Amino acid sequence: MFSTGQLIFAILFAVAFVILIVISYRKDVKRDRKYAKGSIWILVGFLVFVGLLMAAKVYLKGQ
Numbered sequence: 001m002f003s004t005g006q007l008i009f010a011i012l013f014a015v016a017f018v019i020l021i022v023i024s025y026r027k028d029v030k031r032d033r034k035y036a037k038g039s040i041w042i043l044v045g046f047l048v049f050v051g052l053l054m055a056a057k058v059y060l061k062g063q
Contacts, residue, residue, distance in 0.1 A: 002010070029036040 025036075
C-alpha cells in the first residue's frame with residue numbers, strides 16, 4: 001500500500017506536527033486562559049472520533 005519511505009515520512013510528519021501544535025497551544029494558553037478553558041474535551045472528542053473510525057475500518061475489513 002505505502003512504501004517504507006512514505007510510512008517513515010508520514011510518521012515523522014505527524015510527530016513534528018503534533019509537537020508544533022503543542023508548543024503553539026502552550027504559548028496561546030498562557031496568553032488567553034479564558035478561551036482555552038475546556039479545550040481538553042475537544043481533544044478527547046477528536047481522539048475518540050479517530051479511534052471509532054479506525055475501529056470501523058478494522059471491523060469492516062474483516063467482513
